[in-house]
Amino acid sequence: MENSRREFIKKAALGTAGVTFGGLANxxxxxxxxxxxxxxxxxxxxxxxxxxxxxxxYDPISRKESNVELVYLCDVMKKQREAAVQKFxxxxxxxxxxxxxxxxxxxxxxVDVLINATxxxxxxxxxxxxxxxxxxxxxxxxxxxxxxxxxxxxxxxxKYGKVIQMGNQQRSAPESIDIVNQIHNGVIGKAFKAxxxxxxxxxxxxxxxxxxxxxxxxxxxxQGPAPRTAYTHDTWDYNWHxxxxxxxxxxxxxxxxxELDMARWALQVEYxxxxxxxxxxxxxxxDGWAVYDTMDATFRFPGDKIIKWDGNSxxxxxxxxxxxxxxxxxxxxxxxxxxxxxxxxxxDGKPIKESKSKGSESGTALGGGGDMTTLHxxxxxxxxxxxxxxxxxxxxxxxxTLLCHLANISxxxxxxxxxxxxxxxxxxxxxxxxxxRQYEKGWEPSV
Numbered sequence: 001m002e003n004s005r006r007e008f009i010k011k012a013a014l015g016t017a018g019v020t021f022g023g024l025a026n027x028x029x030x031x032x033x034x035x036x037x038x039x040x041x042x043x044x045x046x047x048x049x050x051x052x053x054x055x056x057x058y059d060p061i062s063r064k065e066s067n068v069e070l071v072y073l074c075d076v077m078k079k080q081r082e083a084a085v086q087k088f089x090x091x092x093x094x095x096x097x098x099x100x101x102x103x104x105x106x107x108x109x110x111v112d113v114l115i116n117a118t119x120x121x122x123x124x125x126x127x128x129x130x131x132x133x134x135x136x137x138x139x140x141x142x143x144x145x146x147x148x149x150x151x152x153x154x155x156x157x158x159k160y161g162k163v164i165q166m167g168n169q170q171r172s173a174p175e176s177i178d179i180v181n182q183i184h185n186g187v188i189g190k191a192f193k194a195x196x197x198x199x200x201x202x203x204x205x206x207x208x209x210x211x212x213x214x215x216x217x218x219x220x221x222x223q224g225p226a227p228r229t230a231y232t233h234d235t236w237d238y239n240w241h242x243x244x245x246x247x248x249x250x251x252x253x254x255x256x257x258x259e260l261d262m263a264r265w266a267l268q269v270e271y272x273x274x275x276x277x278x279x280x281x282x283x284x285x286x287d288g289w290a291v292y293d294t295m296d297a298t299f300r301f302p303g304d305k306i307i308k309w310d311g312n313s314x315x316x317x318x319x320x321x322x323x324x325x326x327x328x329x330x331x332x333x334x335x336x337x338x339x340x341x342x343x344x345x346x347x348d349g350k351p352i353k354e355s356k357s358k359g360s361e362s363g364t365a366l367g368g369g370g371d372m373t374t375l376h377x378x379x380x381x382x383x384x385x386x387x388x389x390x391x392x393x394x395x396x397x398x399x400x401t402l403l404c405h406l407a408n409i410s411x412x413x414x415x416x417x418x419x420x421x422x423x424x425x426x427x428x429x430x431x432x433x434x435x436x437r438q439y440e441k442g443w444e445p446s447v
Contacts, residue, residue, distance in 0.1 A: 041385050044110055046072035048102045048126060049117030050084040052238065053140060056370070057115060060377035062091040068381060071111060074099040077236065078216030100218055102126055106133040113384065115377075116140065119240055120254075121247045124149035125225045128445060131162045136384045138377060140167040142253040142401040143394065147424065148436035148445075150398035150405070155447045157394050165380045165390055166397030168261045170339060172376035175355045176262065177391070179335055179342040183266050187344065188330025191267050195308045195327045196259030198251070201316030205239050207288040208232035223247075225443035234288075242289045245412075245437075250291040251313045252404035255324070261392075261400035262326040262337065263307045270399060271424040272307075274300040275406045276416035283314040297407040302421050309407065339372065399424070409434045 211233040279295035297309040325338030341356035359371030382388035417428040
């Protein structure tokens with residue numbers, strides 16, 4: 001029975017591209033399809049990475065209509081595994097297995113789905129290994145640590161036919177879907193510009209100093225595909241975001257991914273043709289923050305379209321009236337959209353329509369989660385079963401994440417540069433050196 005269940009899910013997923021809410025592939029009726037799927041459609045799920053994002057998964061996994069079973073909780077830190085199983089016990093009536101090594105989880109043929117909530121440098125490698133091991137993957141943003149990894153994710157999806165979905169959950173928000181469809185249908189005329197923004201008041205971070213590896217942490221496995229370095233204090237627990245480029249992608253990868261994805265979606269653009277950035281570390285000069293905390297980035301696209309990113313990690317002033325969101329300009333009006341809904345404005349700036357979300361999704365709070373995440377994950381589950389079209393494919397996720405990488409590369413090289421709008425490759429030899437990264441021996445990616 002187990003083998004037949006897995007074989008059915010596999011075959012259903014291969015047909016996902018031809019399946020929508022309104023119909024089924026291969027001429028099969030909905031009634032016949034539902035009869036066959038019946039008891040076979042339960043998905044066995046594993047979560048790798050049990051940090052601040054964990055609470056976002058309680059609802060989508062525990063819902064009866066999700067029809068999933070949590071079989072593994074995996075993390076390189078022992079105390080996080082133990083805390084996670086206790087927290088999940090309030091939401092489910094069974095006990096998942098605890099595992100340190102993501103590779104052992106992937107090797108278990110009983111696992112259908114990996115939720116990859118590891119640090120940034122593990123997102124693409126963990127997803128690649130899981131897909132090659134026969135799993136579908138929900139990978140948190142950013143889906144890659146560098147541009148080449150994004151290309152690899154698109155390539156392996158096509159090669160193995162698995163469903164891969166990034167955690168760009170606003171793609172599943174009803175209000176965002178509604179207003180983007182209106183924009184595409186001309187409600188503001190020709191949409192030509194989007195300003196994506198983020199404002200947070202992050203404080204000082206410690207200066208990383210060599211220290212003993214914390215008790216219970218598998219430091220070698222935490223590093224995984226990254227070249228080996230000695231442990232430094234406070235690195236493993238979130239601050240790896242700000243301690244250079246070994247594990248993180250700075251604030252662009254950490255948060256710009258969401259709003260740049262909204263902007264790219266609204267403007268219907270793929271790859272830019274020119275990138276320029278002004279960015280620097282402006283706050284707490286003596287602390288351990290090693291990357292920019294303030295960024296102004298401009299992406300120019302074919303068709304005279306433009307996306308701007310206004311990112312402030314350590315100044316919470318709400319320039320646009322909110323801590324994060326996107327403004328889209330058109331020839332006949334404009335739209336303000338964020339996680340709370342949208343407001344449509346006429347060309348003279350008068351609000352003419354508003355739609356506010358009845359749910360809640362965290363803005364700048366660490367971890368986050370909420371109704372958008374639940375909707376996005378349930379869409380992912382249904383896409384695996386062949387019962388829904390993905391709200392966002394991994395191609396969408398990788399192309400939006402690439403904008404973050406291009407901004408980071410412009411900052412790191414102190415250069416503006418042209419980009420090939422056919423594939424996103426940088427037309428500058430020095431900048432193109434950052435297209436990939438150095439990997440620990442034996443961890444080099446393969447398709």
